[in-house]
Amino acid sequence: MKKRLYSTAAITLFTGILLAGCGDESEKSSTGNESEKDAFKIGVTQLVQHDSLDQAYEGFQAALKDSDIKAKYDLQIAQGDQNNSQTIANNFVGDKVDLIFANSTPSALSSVNATKDIPIVFTSVTDPVAAELVSSLEKPGGNVTGTTDSHPEAIEKSMKFLAEELGAKTIGTVYNTGEQNSVVQIKNVKAEAKKAGLKIVEASVSTSAEVKQATESLIGKADALYIITDNTVVSALESVISVANEQDIPLFVGELDSVNAGGFAAYGFSYYDIGYEAGEKAVEILKDDKKPGDIAVQYPQKLKLVINETAAKEMGIEIKEEWKANAEFVK
Known part of the structure; x- marks a missing residue:
């Protein structure tokens, strides 16, 4: 099958439908009208579509919604192709998104290669230190933090x-x-x-x-x-x-x-949970103005x-x- 990127328009439409179906009001103001001005632009890069990664993305969105953060999501799927992941990350930088949510190790690596300025929050990454995404779990450094999908035991x-x-x-x-x-x-x-x-x-x-x-x-x-x-x-x-x-x-x-x-x-553990925990880190960045590199990377909490x-x-x-x-x- 020929690999391709989902078009931004198609994915944005799909994401909008999905969020509407889940009752997500993250892109609407209190009056029910869309408030593009107040919404954060979040680029979501995901290697492939399967239940675990999809659940992580849902958890991420839920954490922002629970913290009353308005967000406009641009979900891009790389179809398992690392080259596509890099193109997606580069496009997010060009679009000047407020934050990148990288859902998988290849997605996170591409994002780190693309920008040292835009905050990056990852999940579904097994060993962020070995992958050279962060300096350490306790003090990630740079513009990156997130949650892992590997429990030590x-x-x-x-x-x-x-x-x-x-x-x-x-x-x-x-x-x-x-x-x-x-x-x-x-x-x-x-x-x-x-x-x-x-x-x-x-x-x-x-x-x-x-x-x-x-x-x-x-x-x-x-x-x-x-x-x-x-x-x-x-x-x-x-x-x-x-x-x-x-x-x-x-x-x-x-x-x-x-x-x-x-x-x-x-x-x-639940991928929804580690996605939610990653979302909480995004909240610290977007709402509390914390630097990603100062927020510790977290293991799954429930094994x-x-x-x-x-x-x-x-x-x-x-x-x-x-x-x-x-x-x-x-x-």
């Missing part, structure tokens, strides 16, 4: 569950080696897997169209699957789920939206084990009674 707990509760020995994983976010996570997965006595078998992809074939290549090599928060793979998660269901392979995932989509389980009962049945996994004391269940 999530991968460790996931590997332990796979080994101790499911009796897995070899874990298969699919990821895009071109995503900095994913490279960092896989490094951590390997380290925690080794501690848990697990072997990792990898399959790499560069586009979402390759995900199903890559997953199928792991059949017979892995007795469980673990999918990190890789944007390319998560955008085609239904392909992974179909293989897991057909082959009765337990599918552990990296975040809760993927559990709701059909993954077996995850130690995760929990969630198990999909329907997915467990599809994958031939028997729910243990003792899991019920520590897990939240969805169907």
Whole structure:
């Protein structure tokens, strides 16, 4: 499929419809008339469209609305293409937006490359220090801050569950080696897997169209699957789920939206929550006039084990009674 940028007009129209459907009055004055003069211009750059990133964007908007900040959003989707991400960021600089909300590591990197002046708030970034977005989590520096989509204990707990509760020995994983976010996570997965006595078998992809074939290549090599928060793979998660269901392979995932989509389980958090927390940082910048570089980057605040009962049945996994004391269940 030919990759392209959504036109600004089309996306702005779509965003307006979406906000109207959610009852968002961020672009209207108290009299109900649009108040362009008083509204902040916020450029939203997002690598791809999938549930997790979309939820983060919704959370971001909600935080600004709850703080009575009027905003006009320009949502741009890069269709998984880093070059598109850079073009989007450059266009936002040319449009002189008041703030850029960067939803993914590639989106944040492009934004930082495009401007050192316009405030940037990111989310859905696994390791902002390793990606060289910020100097440190406590004192980001420059014009950047945000929230991460990596909890320090999530991968460790996931590997332990796979080994101790499911009796897995070899874990298969699919990821895009071109995503900095994913490279960092896989490094951590390997380290925690080794501690848990697990072997990792990898399959790499560069586009979402390759995900199903890559997953199928792991059949017979892995007795469980673990999918990190890789944007390319998560955008085609239904392909992974179909293989897991057909082959009765337990599918552990990296975040809760993927559990709701059909993954077996995850130690995760809500992307809506980290989007909301990123929005709160934007409020500090726009309303309280704080400098982004002085606002600490934040980890997800709520980590929990969630198990999909329907997915467990599809994958031939028997729910243990003792899991019920520590897990939240969805169907």
